[in-house]
Amino acid sequence: MSGNQQVITIHGEQELVARAGHLFEGARSEFVCAATDLKTWSRPTTRASMAGRVHRADGLVIRKLYTPVALADEEQRSHLLERVSVGARIRICRTGLLQHETIIIDRRVMILAGAEVAGDREFTVTTSPTLISGVYALFEATWEAATDLTAYLRSDPPQVDAEGRRVLRALGEGLTDEAAARRLGLSLRTYRRRVAELMRLLDSDSRFQAGVHAGEFGLIS
Amino acid sequence: MSGNQQVITIHGEQELVARAGHLFEGARSEFVCAATDLKTWSRPTTRASMAGRVHRADGLVIRKLYTPVALADEEQRSHLLERVSVGARIRICRTGLLQHETIIIDRRVMILAGAEVAGDREFTVTTSPTLISGVYALFEATWEAATDLTAYLRSDPPQVDAEGRRVLRALGEGLTDEAAARRLGLSLRTYRRRVAELMRLLDSDSRFQAGVHAGEFGLIS
DNA sequence: CGGCAACTGGCAGCTTGCTGCCACCCGCTC
DNA sequence: GAGCGGGTGGCAGCAAGCTGCCAGTTGCCG
Structure with missing residues (x-):
């Protein structure tokens, strides 16, 4: 990842793991992501492969933003609560779909999941400070408007047709x-x-x- | 703007006007932006030069998201209200700083304002669908959590003893x-x-x- | 102290909200 | 077709809410 543009496109999750997997390991201070739910972009094996590398640095802040869709699935809900119990901060966003997963690592690297192209999902990986800071600002605004997972679950909204x-x-x-x-x-x-x-x-x-x-x-x- | 990456970096506002000014004119269906206030990235002359080109297409939806900082300045407030009166939709975001202006035109082109480098502000312009859709999703979540300008101005909390x-x-x-x-x-x-x-x-x-x-x-x- | 304005509290009349009752309708099952 | 459960809508009776009226109280000012 060099050159003026600092943006690369990756095709498929296997390539993502191969070329960017180390980025997850390298997370030192902060890992943030926003997505509809845990299944927005990855198959369980890819997710486990990537996410499993994130929890090793002391002082690493993990913030994850999902929509209520993530809570409709009991397995996801349990997983999120378990993540919370080991220190991750998770919030539920009610104001948007977050249909494209966004990950920012240490505010230095950003990974965006795009559309599926020929059966493979396309990812954009960038270290561009301008791109990252712009997206991070929007992430922050969304994060602040969102509800903490545990508070959200405590105030389970009634189902209203x-x-x-x-x-x-x-x-x-x-x-x-x-x-x-x-x-x-x-x-x-x-x-x-x-x-x-x-x-x-x-x-x-x-x-x-x-x-x-x-x-x-x-x-x- | 060609090639795989579809991302270019522009230095300074003059270059932005020269290379990307036409994008504003070309806006056909939607123009959205998010920023702290009207002064986040441009000098008044640049802003007038760019923004003045946006209002010509029938059916063009204009959505702008600012923070309360934009309302602290009477001139900006008046300007925003005038924009509303001619059809622009403006909301106030209380949950973030939006310190990096983000502009998305017709969901095809995105312009992000970055830091100042050697006296000139750096902009990133991109047509990457992955980048744009990811940022757009976050914009949408932020927009939906924000308050309509007129409602914001009307909602001065009552004094209750x-x-x-x-x-x-x-x-x-x-x-x-x-x-x-x-x-x-x-x-x-x-x-x-x-x-x-x-x-x-x-x-x-x-x-x-x-x-x-x-x-x-x-x-x- | 007297006068005045503002406030309180009881009462009455009225409107709005709440819910039971029952006849009727609809869709489903046997 | 008959029976049943669920839902609708009109009606009635009652509770809760709304507000005007008026006598009485309080605090302030000259």
């Missing part, structure tokens, strides 16, 4: 039940049944309390 | 007015007067809505 979301939005606009029901095309009785169900889901005894909780769970949008 | 805070806490616990009044040592009528005043401060027509807003303002704690 599309109609429930619509009801919450109407509630959030301050409409009377009658106006909201009319808008949503429901009878007043049915609307109120929906509201009662949401109150139960939000574990709330009053509408004010429900409003607070709905906001906390990010259910208003 | 100590008693108001106590009332909000009681409300947040789901108590009936009678129970809350008793706990706070107020008559029901006075308690309800307090609640009515809070509803006014929170600009809310229902208790649910007030709950949402109170949470948004961080008044429940």
